[in-house]
Amino acid sequence: MARLNTPKGISTGRFTHEGAPAKHITPLQELQRSVMACMLWEDTFYESGEDIAERIQRLVAKNKVEDVAMIARKARSEFRLRHAPLLIVCAMAKHFNGKIVGDTVYEVIQRADELTEVLAMYWKLNGQDAPLAKQLKIGLARAFTKFNEYQLAKYNREGDIKLRDVLFLVHAKPKDKAQEAVWKRLVEGTLQTPDTWETNLSAGADKAETFTRLITEKKLGYMALLRNLRNMKDAGVPRDLVAQALIEGAEHSKALPFRFIAAGKMVPGWESTIDAAMLVACKDMEKLPGHTAIAVDCSGSMSAPLSGKSMMTRFDAAAALAILVREIAEECTVYAYGDREIQVPDRRGIALRDTLRNSKAGWGTDLGRCVRTLNKGNYDRMIVITDEQSRSAVPGPNGKGYVINFSTYKNGVGYGPWMHIDGFSEAIISYIQAYERGE
Secondary structure (H helix, E strand, C coil): CCCCCCCCCEEEEEECCCCCEEECCCHHHHHHHHHCCCCCCCCCCCCCHHHHHHHHHHHHHHCCHHHHHHHHHHHHHCCCCCHHHHHHHHHHHHHCCCHHHHHHHHHHCCCCCHHHHHHHHHHHHHCCCCCCCHHHHHHHHHHHCCCCHHHHHHCCCCCCCCHHHHHHHHCCCCCCHHHHHHHHHHHHCCCCCCCCHHHHHHCCCCHHHHHHHHHHCCCCCHHHHHHCHHHHHHHCCCHHHHHHHHHHHHCCCCCCHHHHHHHHHHCHHHHHHHHHHHHHHHCCCCCEEEEEEEEEECCHHHHCECCCCCCCEHHHHHHHHHHHHHHHEEEEEEEEECCCEEECCCCCHHHHHHHHHCCCCCCCCCHHHHHHHHCCCCCCEEEEEECCCCCCCCCCCCCEEEEEECCCCCCCCCCCCCEEEECCCCHHHHHHHHHHCCC
16 A cells, blocks of 8 residues: 555556556556455456456566565455455465565465465466475475464365365465474464354354353454354344344454444344444544545446455455544544545435445546546545546546555556555555655
């Protein structure tokens, strides 16, 4: 999410998919915009997932290894993407040598199942008989030492590549005798089974009893709570127990609107409780001073799902970010735009999502027109949330301007005088706050 917005002017023959002249950007900028909103190998509204994955691999080879490592770390740690950073480190292992490759592999792998996933991806890209690159082996060996028995047991799954296979392939060395004993149990298949909802249900335990017990004993994490609301509803877990857990855990959950909107789509009958918990989760966040104008892209391309298996669309993610800004801005005006721009009523929470969705701003995309209209008013900052398509050229903002790009498309418009940020992580807002503080 670094500031990669050095203006280069308009490149002749370069256009967005909607037809507006696109800005020329460097290979580093192009790699960042291709990665930060990438659900790997998923098709988007305009481009196939295979094309995006191939472009990422090509761009890795065109950039300095230090810059590629920076993008991989940010994609995993700040944007919480999983598969795109693994693709990057596989491409790094193919094109670069040196300690920085192994260090990046070590930092990117943050879950035990990623030890097997990165190997599967490496062989998918290079062939099943390809020897492991030296720095990939070193990084995997170091990463293996991150995980305790609970984490290894949780992700010790059947498949073509197992955790014990990785252990043997990379010759990892344990940190101490205790870890050595854990790894021996991994090899022998005698790891202690963790007390999680997944292990209980896979063992045939009753769903209602399992979720009720884990909630009562406070053994169910808040993200797992949000993700399993439909399972709980279908199993007959008491709604008042779930509602109490949602509200009581919200303040310290670090769960932001995107997660709550996803939960609300899964269990629309519980939306009022989910909405209340979302507002509790946002209430003590640092405020954005002054007047913020938000322009939310409601065009047809934003209806594309975030991934092939997701009920969430780019519009849902954009609305979630608008909800967050609405909660933390001292003063806020929200516009929906497509073919035209429409100021929407002052709503909060899921009601703001609904009023944006029902705005009738049009199916096309004319960000240039929207910015020209908003520039006639007064604001301290403009935040545009978009997949960065436009049918007309986009002028600069009056004051601070941020284009938050939710797509992986090759060409875009939000550079030059704009602060350009790729990806749909809610960490974007923390970044804007830090930037405006001069940090």
